[in-house]
Amino acid sequence: MSIFWNKVRGKWEIQVFVQGHRLSRLLPDPRSRPDPTSPPREARLLEAHLKLQLQRGEVPSRRQTLEALAEAYLQAARLRCTPRGVEYLESRIPHLLRLLPARLDRLTRQVVETYRVTRSQEGVSNATINREVSVLKAMLNRAMDWEWLPRNPLTRFKPLPEPPERIRYLEPAQFRAILAELTLSLQILALTSCLTLLRLSELLSLRWNQFDSSALEVPVKGGRLKRLPLTLPLISLLSRLPRLGPWVFTNPTTVRPYTSMGVKASWRRACRRAGIEDFRFHDLRHQGATLLYELGYDEGMIKRIGGWRSTAVMERYRHGREPLVVDALQALGNTFVPYLTPDASTNQLTPVDRHDRK
Structure with missing residues (x-):
């Protein structure tokens, strides 16, 4: 000074x-x-x-810019996030830098609202805009921790409405039709996703040295390590894969690991040839979670297998099949039948005393 x-x-x-x-x-x-x-x-x-x-931090310095914050935030993220998490941030931040003011002290709620309008006019969905603003809010929270800002201007900033969650699962015949359009390696990849509830990025990162005699250790979302017991169906499935390198899922044509983009493209083509619409590869994770529910396993067990930290997040992956829902409602209705009987004169339902039930 x-x-x-x-x-x-x-x-x-x-x-x-x-x-x-x-x-x-x-x-x-x-x-x-x-x-x-x-x-x-x-x-x-x-x-x-x-x-x-x-x-x-009550008087922002002119050197405190959004670009400088983004650079510092990414440096910190590389120490605590997985490569996939860093890649996610790197895909969102350029849009923020392109449309928002350079200086942090000029970043207001109205400015961010204008950002959302501009992105919407560019044809971006509300869900994507909400993810970008969430990254911005996280960056501003970190700026507060670093004493760059006295407060976060986006505190309690409401997200845009999003469409209802997708509910999509396959019937057995539909699943077989898609598998018939895939190569053997991709068939095994899809089935492994259902058997383990692993994400595509986690499956593609698997190496043979991660297996031991009884379990598989997988780095999952959030930088945690997930241990999956090896079941006989999973062992039988993976044993059909040729060992072409250190990676479990290696493209036999290129002898290189499959890429997420390549797998998704092959999956879309297979769905199109099988006549199945609007079913992503990631929905196989929904499929496995749904089947676990139908087999009678509780939420705690499914949450542990799927790696979900909260029940609220897991609810997006739990879907009931329509026939089972009908059966459940029918069973519920049957329990009320003894309580009600039609009145012969009015044809109205009249409650029956429980002592009169047979």
Whole structure:
């Protein structure tokens, strides 16, 4: 920090530096020209006040830009996130930098609302816009931790409405029709997704050295390590794969690991040839979770197998088949039949006393 006489302006100038950020102010014009070698008491008081404000983050520095925050945020993310998580952030942040103001102190709720309108006009869905704004909110929260900002302007900023969640699963005949259109390696990949509830990125990252005699250890979303017991069906399935390298799912044509984009493209072509619409590869994870529910396993077990941290997230993957829902409602209705009997004169249902039930 420093106080000096600005010869050009003819005023005292105060400069404060905190954590590499600079803030400067000029004192009002003095009534009489002071001694440039002896700063007035007001200058020292203002200097102390500015330093305190800058330390608290109450006065954003001009060097605190969204681009600098994004760079620092990505550096921190590379230490705590999986490569897939970093790739996700790198795909969202460029849109924020392209449309939002450069300086953090100009980032307001109205500015972000304008950002959402612009992205919507570009044909982006509400769900994608919400994900981008969520990344921005996380970046601003980190800026608060680093004392770059006094508060997050997007606190309690409501997301855009999204369409109802997709409910999609396959009947056995439909699943067999899709498998018939895939190569052997991709058939095994799809079945492994159903048997393990692993995500596509987690499946494609599998290496043979991750297997031991009884279990498979898989790095999953959030940087955690998931241990899956090896079942006989899974062992039988994976034993049909040729070992062409360190990766479990290796493209036999290129002798390189399958890519997520390539698998999804092959899956879409197979669905199209099988006459199945609107079923993503990721929906196989829904399929496995649904079957576990139908087999009678509780939510705690399914949440553990699928790697979901909260029941709310897991609910998106739990779907009941229509025939089973009908059976359940029919069974529920049957329990009320003894309580009700039609009145012969009015043809209205009349409650029957429980002691009269046979």
